[in-house]
Amino acid sequence: MLNFERVKITNEPVEKRLKSFDIEPVRGYTDQEGVTEASRCIGCNICTQACPASLDIGGYIRSSALSDPAETVRIVFENLPFPAIIGRVCTHMCEDICVLDDTGGPIAIRHLKRYAADKFDDYGRILDLPKRRFIGKSVAVIGGGPAGLTAAYYLAIQGVSVTIFEAMPELGGFMKMGIPRYRLPQEVLDKEIGFITSLGVKVRTSTKVGIDVQFQDIMNEFDAVFLGVGNHKARMTGTPGSDARNILHATEFLRRVSYGEKIDVGKNVVVIGGGFTANDSSRTSMRLGAENVYIMYRRREIDRPGYPSSNAEEEMEETLEERVNYMWEVTPFEYVQEDGKVVGVKYWQNEMVMEGRGRAKPVPIKEKVNFLPADMVIEATGQETDFSFLGNDYLRKLRLTPQGHVIVDQNGMTSIKGLFSGGDSTNINRDLISAVRDADAAVLGILNYLNVMDQIADEKWLPVLDRWKKYSPSAAIKSA
Ligand SMILES: Cc1cc2nc3c(=O)[nH]c(=O)nc-3n(C[C@H](O)[C@H](O)[C@H](O)COP(=O)(O)OP(=O)(O)OC[C@H]3O[C@@H](n4cnc5c(N)ncnc54)[C@H](O)[C@@H]3O)c2cc1C
Ligand code: SF4
Incomplete structure:
Protein backbone atom coordinates (compact mmCIF):
# COMPACT_ATOMS: atom_id res chain seq x y z
CA MET A 1 0.00 0.00 0.00
CA LEU A 2 1.23 3.52 -0.79
CA ASN A 3 2.16 5.56 2.23
CA PHE A 4 1.82 9.31 1.77
CA GLU A 5 2.72 10.28 5.31
CA ARG A 6 5.86 12.32 5.90
CA VAL A 7 8.62 10.23 7.47
CA LYS A 8 8.60 11.30 11.09
CA ILE A 9 11.44 13.50 12.33
CA THR A 10 12.36 12.36 15.81
CA ASN A 11 13.71 14.36 18.73
CA GLU A 12 16.08 13.41 21.53
CA PRO A 13 14.33 13.14 24.91
CA VAL A 14 14.18 16.52 26.66
CA GLU A 15 15.93 15.44 29.85
CA LYS A 16 18.88 14.12 27.84
CA ARG A 17 19.26 17.14 25.59
CA LEU A 18 18.95 19.69 28.39
CA LYS A 19 22.05 18.24 30.01
CA SER A 20 24.42 19.26 27.25
CA PHE A 21 25.15 21.69 24.44
CA ASP A 22 26.53 18.73 22.46
CA ILE A 23 23.21 16.98 21.88
CA GLU A 24 21.17 18.05 18.88
CA PRO A 25 17.46 18.03 19.75
CA VAL A 26 16.57 16.75 16.26
CA ARG A 27 17.94 13.43 14.98
CA GLY A 28 18.98 13.02 11.35
CA TYR A 29 17.27 10.60 8.95
CA THR A 30 18.68 7.12 8.40
CA ASP A 31 19.33 6.00 4.80
CA GLN A 32 16.01 4.23 4.61
CA GLU A 33 14.13 7.20 6.04
CA GLY A 34 15.91 9.65 3.73
CA VAL A 35 15.14 7.68 0.59
CA THR A 36 11.54 7.01 1.64
CA GLU A 37 10.88 10.67 2.43
CA ALA A 38 12.55 11.89 -0.77
CA SER A 39 10.49 9.39 -2.79
CA ARG A 40 7.25 11.17 -1.78
CA CYS A 41 8.25 14.28 -3.78
CA ILE A 42 6.40 14.74 -7.08
CA GLY A 43 9.05 17.08 -8.48
CA CYS A 44 6.77 20.03 -9.26
CA ASN A 45 9.48 22.44 -7.99
CA ILE A 46 6.98 25.03 -6.79
CA CYS A 47 9.08 25.14 -3.63
CA THR A 48 11.95 26.68 -5.62
CA GLN A 49 9.85 29.82 -5.96
CA ALA A 50 9.67 30.16 -2.19
CA CYS A 51 13.39 29.60 -1.65
CA PRO A 52 15.18 32.97 -1.44
CA ALA A 53 18.27 31.37 -3.02
CA SER A 54 16.24 29.55 -5.72
CA LEU A 55 17.70 26.11 -5.01
CA ASP A 56 16.71 23.35 -7.43
CA ILE A 57 14.82 21.56 -4.68
CA GLY A 58 12.92 19.11 -6.87
CA GLY A 59 16.23 18.19 -8.52
CA TYR A 60 18.13 17.45 -5.35
CA ILE A 61 15.29 15.62 -3.67
CA ARG A 62 15.03 13.39 -6.73
CA SER A 63 18.71 12.45 -6.46
CA SER A 64 18.23 11.55 -2.80
CA ALA A 65 15.23 9.41 -3.77
CA LEU A 66 17.56 7.65 -6.23
CA SER A 67 20.03 6.97 -3.38
CA ASP A 68 22.52 9.48 -4.80
CA PRO A 69 23.21 11.94 -1.95
CA ALA A 70 26.46 13.06 -3.63
CA GLU A 71 24.40 14.46 -6.51
CA THR A 72 22.11 16.13 -3.97
CA VAL A 73 25.13 17.90 -2.47
CA ARG A 74 26.39 18.89 -5.92
CA ILE A 75 23.03 20.44 -6.84
CA VAL A 76 22.83 22.34 -3.54
CA PHE A 77 26.36 23.71 -4.04
CA GLU A 78 25.18 25.41 -7.25
CA ASN A 79 23.61 28.10 -5.06
CA LEU A 80 24.72 27.47 -1.53
CA PRO A 81 27.98 26.30 0.07
CA PHE A 82 26.55 25.19 3.47
CA PRO A 83 24.18 22.25 2.98
CA ALA A 84 24.67 20.77 6.46
CA ILE A 85 24.24 24.15 8.19
CA ILE A 86 21.20 25.19 6.18
CA GLY A 87 19.92 21.61 6.48
CA ARG A 88 19.65 22.25 10.23
CA VAL A 89 18.65 25.86 10.73
CA CYS A 90 17.09 27.20 7.54
CA THR A 91 13.74 28.94 7.97
CA HIS A 92 12.56 26.53 5.22
CA MET A 93 9.89 28.72 3.66
CA CYS A 94 9.92 26.16 0.82
CA GLU A 95 8.13 23.64 3.04
CA ASP A 96 5.31 26.10 3.69
CA ILE A 97 4.24 25.98 0.06
CA CYS A 98 4.90 22.30 -0.66
CA VAL A 99 1.88 20.93 -2.51
CA LEU A 100 1.91 17.82 -0.32
CA ASP A 101 1.00 19.81 2.78
CA ASP A 102 -2.48 18.27 2.81
CA THR A 103 -1.28 14.87 1.65
CA GLY A 104 0.72 13.50 4.53
CA GLY A 105 2.62 16.73 5.21
CA PRO A 106 5.17 18.79 3.28
CA ILE A 107 8.34 17.08 2.11
CA ALA A 108 10.98 17.46 4.84
CA ILE A 109 13.14 19.55 2.50
CA ARG A 110 15.44 21.00 5.14
CA HIS A 111 15.97 17.66 6.82
CA LEU A 112 16.77 15.93 3.52
CA LYS A 113 19.54 18.43 2.84
CA ARG A 114 21.06 17.62 6.21
CA TYR A 115 20.67 13.91 5.50
CA ALA A 116 22.66 14.16 2.26
CA ALA A 117 25.31 16.60 3.53
CA ASP A 118 26.03 14.62 6.71
CA LYS A 119 27.14 11.69 4.59
CA PHE A 120 30.30 13.49 3.40
CA ASP A 121 33.27 14.71 5.42
CA ASP A 122 35.10 16.19 2.46
CA TYR A 123 33.02 17.91 -0.19
CA GLY A 124 36.13 18.39 -2.32
CA ARG A 125 36.02 14.70 -3.24
CA ILE A 126 32.54 14.87 -4.75
CA LEU A 127 32.30 18.37 -6.20
CA ASP A 128 34.71 18.37 -9.12
CA LEU A 129 35.47 22.08 -8.75
CA PRO A 130 37.59 23.97 -11.29
CA LYS A 131 41.40 23.70 -10.77
CA ARG A 132 42.90 26.39 -8.51
CA ARG A 133 44.17 29.36 -10.57
CA PHE A 134 44.43 33.15 -10.29
CA ILE A 135 42.76 35.48 -12.78
CA GLY A 136 44.55 38.61 -11.59
CA LYS A 137 41.76 40.19 -9.51
CA SER A 138 41.46 40.51 -5.77
CA VAL A 139 38.37 41.11 -3.65
CA ALA A 140 38.10 41.97 0.05
CA GLY A 178 24.42 33.48 17.80
CA ILE A 179 22.90 30.12 16.98
CA PRO A 180 23.74 27.81 19.91
CA ARG A 181 25.86 24.66 19.49
CA TYR A 182 22.99 22.27 20.27
CA ARG A 183 21.22 23.53 17.11
CA LEU A 184 24.36 23.90 15.02
CA PRO A 185 27.25 21.70 16.19
CA GLN A 186 30.79 23.04 16.02
CA GLU A 187 31.90 20.07 13.84
CA VAL A 188 29.32 21.05 11.22
CA LEU A 189 30.58 24.65 11.21
CA ASP A 190 34.19 23.48 11.06
CA LYS A 191 33.51 21.15 8.15
CA GLU A 192 31.69 23.69 5.98
CA ILE A 193 33.70 26.81 6.82
CA GLY A 194 36.93 24.79 6.64
CA PHE A 195 36.00 23.63 3.15
CA ILE A 196 35.59 27.22 1.96
CA THR A 197 38.87 28.39 3.45
CA SER A 198 40.64 25.34 2.01
CA LEU A 199 40.03 26.79 -1.45
CA GLY A 200 42.78 29.34 -0.96
CA VAL A 201 40.69 32.07 0.71
CA LYS A 202 42.90 34.27 2.89
CA VAL A 203 41.51 34.91 6.33
CA ARG A 204 42.33 37.73 8.74
CA THR A 205 40.42 37.04 11.94
CA SER A 206 40.54 39.31 15.02
CA THR A 207 40.80 42.16 12.54
CA LYS A 208 38.13 44.81 12.93
CA VAL A 209 37.88 47.08 9.95
CA GLY A 210 37.89 50.69 11.15
CA ILE A 211 40.22 49.81 14.04
CA ASP A 212 42.87 47.26 13.03
CA VAL A 213 42.79 48.21 9.37
CA GLN A 214 41.22 51.22 7.68
CA PHE A 215 38.34 50.86 5.23
CA GLN A 216 39.93 53.41 2.89
CA ASP A 217 43.09 51.26 2.69
CA ILE A 218 41.01 48.20 1.77
CA MET A 219 39.20 50.16 -0.95
CA ASN A 220 42.58 51.26 -2.33
CA GLU A 221 44.18 47.83 -2.22
CA PHE A 222 41.43 45.59 -3.68
CA ASP A 223 39.62 45.59 -7.03
CA ALA A 224 36.24 45.29 -5.34
CA VAL A 225 34.89 44.96 -1.78
CA PHE A 226 31.96 42.94 -0.42
CA LEU A 227 30.37 44.01 2.87
CA GLY A 228 28.75 41.26 4.91
CA VAL A 229 28.90 42.93 8.29
CA GLY A 230 25.51 41.85 9.66
CA ASN A 231 23.90 43.77 12.49
CA HIS A 232 25.77 43.62 15.74
CA LYS A 233 25.00 46.86 17.53
CA ALA A 234 22.70 45.83 20.39
CA ARG A 235 19.40 47.64 20.85
CA MET A 236 18.60 47.76 24.57
CA THR A 237 15.17 48.79 25.87
CA GLY A 238 16.43 51.32 28.40
CA THR A 239 13.87 50.05 30.94
CA PRO A 240 14.50 51.69 34.35
CA GLY A 241 16.93 49.47 36.27
CA SER A 242 18.77 48.37 33.10
CA ASP A 243 22.14 49.27 34.61
CA ALA A 244 22.06 46.18 36.87
CA ARG A 245 25.07 43.85 36.51
CA ASN A 246 23.01 40.82 35.55
CA ILE A 247 21.20 42.28 32.53
CA LEU A 248 22.67 41.39 29.17
CA HIS A 249 21.73 41.80 25.56
CA ALA A 250 21.01 38.37 24.01
CA THR A 251 23.74 38.65 21.40
CA GLU A 252 26.37 39.27 24.10
CA PHE A 253 24.96 36.44 26.21
CA LEU A 254 24.94 33.95 23.31
CA ARG A 255 28.36 35.07 22.05
CA ARG A 256 29.97 34.55 25.44
CA VAL A 257 28.37 31.13 25.81
CA SER A 258 29.41 30.15 22.28
CA TYR A 259 33.01 30.99 23.17
CA GLY A 260 32.82 28.60 26.13
CA GLU A 261 31.91 30.84 29.06
CA LYS A 262 29.65 29.14 31.60
CA ILE A 263 27.54 32.12 32.66
CA ASP A 264 25.86 31.75 36.03
CA VAL A 265 22.22 32.53 35.16
CA GLY A 266 20.80 31.62 38.57
CA LYS A 267 17.41 30.00 39.07
CA ASN A 268 15.00 32.40 37.33
CA VAL A 269 15.71 33.93 33.94
CA VAL A 270 13.54 36.46 32.12
CA VAL A 271 14.06 36.91 28.39
CA ILE A 272 12.52 39.94 26.71
CA GLY A 273 11.61 39.52 23.01
CA GLY A 274 9.93 37.00 20.72
CA GLY A 275 12.15 35.91 17.81
CA PHE A 276 14.99 33.43 17.14
CA THR A 277 17.25 35.18 19.60
CA ALA A 278 14.73 35.07 22.46
CA ASN A 279 14.10 31.35 21.95
CA ASP A 280 17.81 30.57 21.73
CA SER A 281 18.56 32.61 24.85
CA SER A 282 15.83 30.84 26.81
CA ARG A 283 16.92 27.35 25.75
CA THR A 284 20.55 28.20 26.40
CA SER A 285 19.60 29.38 29.90
CA MET A 286 17.91 26.03 30.56
CA ARG A 287 21.12 24.27 29.55
CA LEU A 288 23.08 26.53 31.89
CA GLY A 289 21.02 25.27 34.81
CA ALA A 290 18.10 27.72 35.13
CA GLU A 291 14.97 26.24 36.67
CA ASN A 292 12.39 28.72 35.44
CA VAL A 293 12.75 30.62 32.20
CA TYR A 294 10.15 33.11 30.98
CA ILE A 295 9.96 34.74 27.57
CA MET A 296 8.07 38.04 27.81
CA TYR A 297 6.64 39.35 24.56
CA ARG A 298 4.49 42.45 24.32
CA ARG A 299 2.20 41.22 21.54
CA ARG A 300 0.12 38.07 20.93
CA GLU A 301 1.49 34.63 20.05
CA ILE A 302 0.31 35.11 16.45
CA ASP A 303 2.24 38.40 16.21
CA ARG A 304 5.64 36.92 17.06
CA PRO A 305 8.46 37.38 14.52
CA GLY A 306 8.55 34.70 11.81
CA TYR A 307 4.93 33.61 12.36
CA PRO A 308 3.00 32.15 10.55
CA SER A 309 5.46 29.54 9.32
CA SER A 310 6.21 25.93 10.09
CA ASN A 311 9.67 27.08 11.22
CA ALA A 312 8.19 29.36 13.91
CA GLU A 313 5.87 26.56 15.03
CA GLU A 314 8.64 23.97 15.26
CA GLU A 315 10.85 26.40 17.13
CA MET A 316 8.13 27.11 19.67
CA GLU A 317 7.28 23.42 20.06
CA GLU A 318 10.90 22.59 20.90
CA THR A 319 11.15 25.54 23.27
CA LEU A 320 7.94 24.54 25.10
CA GLU A 321 9.13 20.93 25.30
CA GLU A 322 12.18 22.26 27.12
CA ARG A 323 9.83 23.80 29.71
CA VAL A 324 10.34 27.43 28.81
CA ASN A 325 7.29 29.59 29.65
CA TYR A 326 5.94 32.13 27.18
CA MET A 327 4.20 35.20 28.55
CA TRP A 328 2.28 36.97 25.79
CA GLU A 329 0.98 40.54 25.82
CA VAL A 330 3.06 41.90 28.67
CA THR A 331 5.05 45.12 29.12
CA PRO A 332 8.01 45.00 31.51
CA PHE A 333 8.40 48.51 32.89
CA GLU A 334 10.99 48.22 35.68
CA TYR A 335 13.90 45.95 36.50
CA VAL A 336 13.93 45.84 40.29
CA GLN A 337 17.46 45.93 41.74
CA GLU A 338 19.07 45.02 45.03
CA ASP A 339 22.75 45.90 45.55
CA GLY A 340 23.20 46.59 41.85
CA LYS A 341 21.72 43.24 40.77
CA VAL A 342 18.34 42.63 39.24
CA VAL A 343 16.00 40.58 41.44
CA GLY A 344 12.80 40.81 39.45
CA VAL A 345 10.78 42.41 36.71
CA LYS A 346 7.71 44.58 37.21
CA TYR A 347 5.29 44.33 34.34
CA TRP A 348 1.81 45.16 33.14
CA GLN A 349 -0.51 42.90 31.21
CA ASN A 350 -1.44 44.43 27.84
CA GLU A 351 -4.59 44.54 25.82
CA MET A 352 -4.35 44.51 22.04
CA VAL A 353 -6.10 47.44 20.45
CA MET A 354 -6.90 47.70 16.76
CA GLU A 355 -6.12 51.10 15.30
CA GLY A 356 -7.57 51.56 11.82
CA ARG A 357 -6.44 48.79 9.45
CA GLY A 358 -2.91 48.47 10.88
CA ARG A 359 -1.42 45.89 13.21
CA ALA A 360 -3.05 45.55 16.66
CA LYS A 361 -1.17 47.65 19.20
CA PRO A 362 -0.27 46.48 22.71
CA VAL A 363 -1.64 48.87 25.33
CA PRO A 364 -0.64 48.21 28.97
CA ILE A 365 -3.34 47.94 31.60
CA LYS A 366 -1.60 49.99 34.26
CA GLU A 367 -4.03 49.49 37.15
CA LYS A 368 -2.37 46.22 38.16
CA VAL A 369 1.37 45.86 38.69
CA ASN A 370 2.73 42.31 38.42
CA PHE A 371 6.12 41.05 39.59
CA LEU A 372 8.27 38.16 38.37
CA PRO A 373 11.43 37.20 40.27
CA ALA A 374 14.60 37.13 38.11
CA ASP A 375 18.26 36.30 38.70
CA MET A 376 19.09 37.34 35.17
CA VAL A 377 17.39 39.41 32.46
CA ILE A 378 18.29 38.91 28.80
CA GLU A 379 17.08 41.46 26.29
CA ALA A 380 16.53 39.89 22.86
CA THR A 381 15.25 43.15 21.48
CA GLY A 382 17.12 43.41 18.20
CA GLN A 383 20.28 44.88 16.76
CA GLU A 384 21.29 47.31 14.07
CA THR A 385 24.29 47.67 11.81
CA ASP A 386 27.21 49.76 12.96
CA PHE A 387 28.58 51.48 9.85
CA SER A 388 30.97 53.76 11.72
CA PHE A 389 33.98 51.70 10.49
CA LEU A 390 33.45 53.22 7.02
CA GLY A 391 34.57 56.68 8.16
CA ASN A 392 32.65 59.90 7.50
CA ASP A 393 33.42 60.31 3.80
CA TYR A 394 32.15 56.87 2.81
CA LEU A 395 29.28 57.06 5.28
CA ARG A 396 27.99 60.17 3.55
CA LYS A 397 28.06 58.39 0.18
CA LEU A 398 26.46 55.10 1.32
CA ARG A 399 22.71 55.15 0.63
CA LEU A 400 20.58 53.49 3.29
CA THR A 401 16.84 52.85 3.60
CA PRO A 402 15.00 54.80 6.35
CA GLN A 403 15.25 51.58 8.42
CA GLY A 404 19.03 51.60 8.06
CA HIS A 405 19.57 48.83 5.45
CA VAL A 406 22.15 49.28 2.72
CA ILE A 407 20.53 49.98 -0.64
CA VAL A 408 21.95 47.84 -3.44
CA ASP A 409 21.11 47.52 -7.14
CA GLN A 410 20.22 44.23 -8.87
CA ASN A 411 23.95 43.39 -8.99
CA GLY A 412 24.35 43.80 -5.26
CA MET A 413 26.35 47.04 -5.67
CA THR A 414 25.86 49.87 -3.20
CA SER A 415 25.82 53.58 -4.05
CA ILE A 416 29.63 53.45 -3.81
CA LYS A 417 31.33 52.16 -6.96
CA GLY A 418 33.04 48.81 -6.42
CA LEU A 419 31.44 48.29 -3.00
CA PHE A 420 28.91 45.44 -2.82
CA SER A 421 26.80 44.36 0.13
CA GLY A 422 24.49 41.61 1.39
CA GLY A 423 23.12 39.80 4.41
CA ASP A 424 21.54 41.22 7.57
CA SER A 425 22.91 44.72 6.95
CA THR A 426 21.12 44.76 3.62
CA ASN A 427 18.00 42.57 3.46
CA ILE A 428 14.93 42.67 5.67
CA ASN A 429 14.49 38.90 6.06
CA ARG A 430 17.52 38.61 8.30
CA ASP A 431 18.01 34.88 7.91
CA LEU A 432 20.79 32.67 6.60
CA ILE A 433 19.35 31.75 3.26
CA SER A 434 18.64 35.40 2.36
CA ALA A 435 22.26 36.26 3.23
CA VAL A 436 23.38 33.49 0.85
CA ARG A 437 21.06 34.79 -1.89
CA ASP A 438 22.43 38.34 -1.52
CA ALA A 439 25.99 37.08 -1.77
CA ASP A 440 25.15 34.99 -4.85
CA ALA A 441 23.77 38.09 -6.57
CA ALA A 442 26.78 40.16 -5.54
CA VAL A 443 29.24 37.56 -6.86
CA LEU A 444 27.73 37.80 -10.33
CA GLY A 445 27.73 41.60 -9.93
CA ILE A 446 31.39 41.62 -8.88
CA LEU A 447 32.52 39.35 -11.72
CA ASN A 448 30.71 41.61 -14.19
CA TYR A 449 32.13 44.73 -12.55
CA LEU A 450 35.65 43.29 -12.77
CA ASN A 451 34.97 42.48 -16.40
CA VAL A 452 36.10 38.87 -16.04
CA MET A 453 33.03 36.95 -17.17
CA ASP A 454 34.98 35.75 -20.21
CA GLN A 455 37.58 34.19 -17.90
CA ILE A 456 35.14 32.04 -15.96
CA ALA A 457 36.64 28.59 -15.44
CA ASP A 458 33.37 26.72 -15.50
CA GLU A 459 29.93 28.28 -15.79
CA LYS A 460 28.50 25.33 -13.93
CA TRP A 461 29.99 26.77 -10.75
CA LEU A 462 28.62 30.28 -11.06
CA PRO A 463 25.90 30.79 -8.46
CA VAL A 464 22.60 30.17 -10.21
CA LEU A 465 20.06 32.86 -9.46
CA ASP A 466 16.38 33.15 -10.22
CA ARG A 467 16.17 29.52 -11.22
CA TRP A 468 12.47 29.67 -10.40
CA LYS A 469 11.89 31.66 -13.56
CA LYS A 470 12.64 28.45 -15.41
CA TYR A 471 9.73 26.80 -13.65
CA SER A 472 7.28 29.71 -13.57
CA PRO A 473 4.10 29.55 -15.69
CA SER A 474 5.16 32.59 -17.75
CA ALA A 475 8.44 30.87 -18.68
CA ALA A 476 6.51 27.76 -19.70
CA ILE A 477 4.26 29.82 -21.98
CA LYS A 478 7.27 31.57 -23.57
CA SER A 479 9.07 28.29 -24.25
CA ALA A 480 5.94 26.61 -25.66
C1 LIG B 1 20.57 33.95 18.11
C2 LIG B 1 20.31 33.92 16.64
C3 LIG B 1 19.71 32.81 16.09
C4 LIG B 1 19.45 32.76 14.72
N1 LIG B 1 18.87 31.64 14.22
C5 LIG B 1 18.67 31.55 12.88
C6 LIG B 1 18.11 30.37 12.31
O1 LIG B 1 17.79 29.41 13.00
N2 LIG B 1 17.94 30.34 10.95
C7 LIG B 1 18.28 31.39 10.15
O2 LIG B 1 18.13 31.29 8.94
N3 LIG B 1 18.81 32.52 10.67
C8 LIG B 1 19.02 32.62 12.01
N4 LIG B 1 19.54 33.77 12.54
C9 LIG B 1 19.85 34.89 11.64
C10 LIG B 1 21.15 34.62 10.89
O3 LIG B 1 22.12 34.16 11.78
C11 LIG B 1 21.59 35.87 10.17
O4 LIG B 1 20.55 36.25 9.29
C12 LIG B 1 22.87 35.64 9.36
O5 LIG B 1 23.91 35.19 10.17
C13 LIG B 1 23.27 36.94 8.66
O6 LIG B 1 24.46 36.74 7.97
P1 LIG B 1 25.50 37.93 7.66
O7 LIG B 1 26.65 37.29 6.99
O8 LIG B 1 24.78 39.04 7.01
O9 LIG B 1 25.91 38.51 9.08
P2 LIG B 1 26.58 37.85 10.36
O10 LIG B 1 26.29 36.42 10.47
O11 LIG B 1 26.14 38.71 11.47
O12 LIG B 1 28.13 38.04 10.11
C14 LIG B 1 28.69 39.32 10.03
C15 LIG B 1 30.15 39.24 10.43
O13 LIG B 1 30.76 40.50 10.17
C16 LIG B 1 31.69 40.77 11.20
N5 LIG B 1 31.93 42.21 11.24
C17 LIG B 1 31.05 43.20 11.53
N6 LIG B 1 31.67 44.40 11.47
C18 LIG B 1 32.96 44.17 11.13
C19 LIG B 1 34.09 44.99 10.92
N7 LIG B 1 34.03 46.33 11.04
N8 LIG B 1 35.28 44.41 10.60
C20 LIG B 1 35.37 43.05 10.47
N9 LIG B 1 34.33 42.22 10.67
C21 LIG B 1 33.13 42.77 10.98
C22 LIG B 1 31.00 40.24 12.44
O14 LIG B 1 31.92 39.99 13.49
C23 LIG B 1 30.35 38.96 11.91
O15 LIG B 1 31.19 37.84 12.07
C24 LIG B 1 19.80 33.85 13.90
C25 LIG B 1 20.41 34.98 14.46
C26 LIG B 1 20.67 35.00 15.81
C27 LIG B 1 21.33 36.22 16.40
S1 SF4 C 1 6.68 21.52 -3.65
FE1 SF4 C 1 6.88 19.60 -2.47
S2 SF4 C 1 6.31 18.02 -3.98
FE2 SF4 C 1 6.78 19.85 -5.19
S3 SF4 C 1 9.01 19.66 -5.67
FE3 SF4 C 1 8.86 20.86 -3.79
S4 SF4 C 1 9.13 19.33 -2.20
FE4 SF4 C 1 8.58 18.17 -4.04
Missing part, protein backbone atom coordinates in the same frame (compact mmCIF):
# COMPACT_ATOMS: atom_id res chain seq x y z
CA VAL A 141 35.22 40.53 2.02
CA ILE A 142 34.44 42.39 5.23
CA GLY A 143 32.64 40.08 7.65
CA GLY A 144 33.02 36.30 7.83
CA GLY A 145 29.35 35.36 8.34
CA PRO A 146 27.23 33.41 5.85
CA ALA A 147 27.02 36.33 3.40
CA GLY A 148 30.79 36.90 3.39
CA LEU A 149 31.63 33.20 3.26
CA THR A 150 29.26 32.58 0.35
CA ALA A 151 30.78 35.45 -1.60
CA ALA A 152 34.27 34.16 -0.79
CA TYR A 153 33.42 30.64 -1.97
CA TYR A 154 31.96 31.55 -5.38
CA LEU A 155 34.66 34.14 -6.09
CA ALA A 156 37.50 31.83 -5.03
CA ILE A 157 36.42 28.95 -7.26
CA GLN A 158 36.49 31.30 -10.24
CA GLY A 159 40.12 32.23 -9.56
CA VAL A 160 39.60 35.54 -7.74
CA SER A 161 41.97 36.15 -4.83
CA VAL A 162 39.75 36.66 -1.76
CA THR A 163 40.70 38.02 1.66
CA ILE A 164 38.15 37.91 4.48
CA PHE A 165 38.49 40.49 7.27
CA GLU A 166 36.67 39.32 10.40
CA ALA A 167 36.51 41.17 13.72
CA MET A 168 36.04 38.04 15.82
CA PRO A 169 38.63 35.30 16.48
CA GLU A 170 36.64 32.81 14.37
CA LEU A 171 34.64 32.87 11.15
CA GLY A 172 30.91 32.17 11.02
CA GLY A 173 29.16 35.38 12.14
CA PHE A 174 25.90 34.56 13.90
CA MET A 175 26.25 30.93 12.80
CA LYS A 176 29.11 30.78 15.29
CA MET A 177 28.25 33.37 17.92
